[in-house]
Amino acid sequence: MGFDWSTFLLELVNFLILVWILKRFFYAPVRRVLEERQARATAVLGEASARRAEAEQLRDAYEARQASWEQERGRARADLEQELTAERGRRLEALNQELARETEKVRVLAARAHEEARRHDQETALAQAAGFAARLLERVADRDLEARLLNLVIEDLARLPDADRAALAPAVQDGVGAVRVQSAYVMSDVQRQALESALRGLLGQLPRCDFNEEPALIAGLRIDVGPLVMRANLRDELRFFAEAAR
Secondary structure, rough: OOOOOHHHHHHHOOOOOHHHHHHHHHHHHHHHHHHHHHHEEEEEEHHHHHHHHHHHHHHHHOOOOOOHOOOOHHHHHHHHHHHHHHHHHHHHHHHHHHOOOOOOOOHHHHHHHHHHHHHHHHHHHHHHHHHHHHHHHHHHHOOHHHHHHHHHHHHHHHHOHHHHHHHHHHHHHHOEEEEEEEEEOOOOOOHHHHHHHHHHHHHHHOOEEEEEHHHHOOEEEEEOOOOOOEEEHHHHHHHHHHHHHH
């Protein structure tokens, strides 16, 4: 088939006319519609971009605030743990001190109770020993033992230091003072005279002597000469032994 130039030109003219018509009547309105749609799309995209940026800012602010909260919470937790540790340490120290005080109290009370029990046992033993010794001495005590004790007293009076002699003199000056003599048994006249003679040699004069019987002495004498008290008897010796042993 051959090429028809007239038909081609006619089709070309029709196409150009169609293009002119489309451009004249349809292109401008369509372009305006497209431009308006593009403008609206651009505005929507801008608004969306702004909102997206705002959302990202809000997200960043939230994340920063959340991180700050995490840091604050971590610091608060660390401070709380530190305070709890310090408080626990203070309470533990106070508890240890209280336990130490209570332990010391228990130790002191136990030591005191032990000492009191030991002292009580000792006193009981001493009392029993003194009672046993007293009962034993009561069985062996007699006038002969008391006579020997009287001789010891007379010897002690003869050896009394000068300072003690000087202290005793005012007590029996001019016969005002009296010498009190207690004995477990009634002293014989010979024994009384021997004791009075020893007192005369001690004081330079014969004081008034009051003789009394005191069976509780078991055996021996008790002589009160002014401030001087001479205990040469079994009862006082037993008491002295018990007190010295405590």
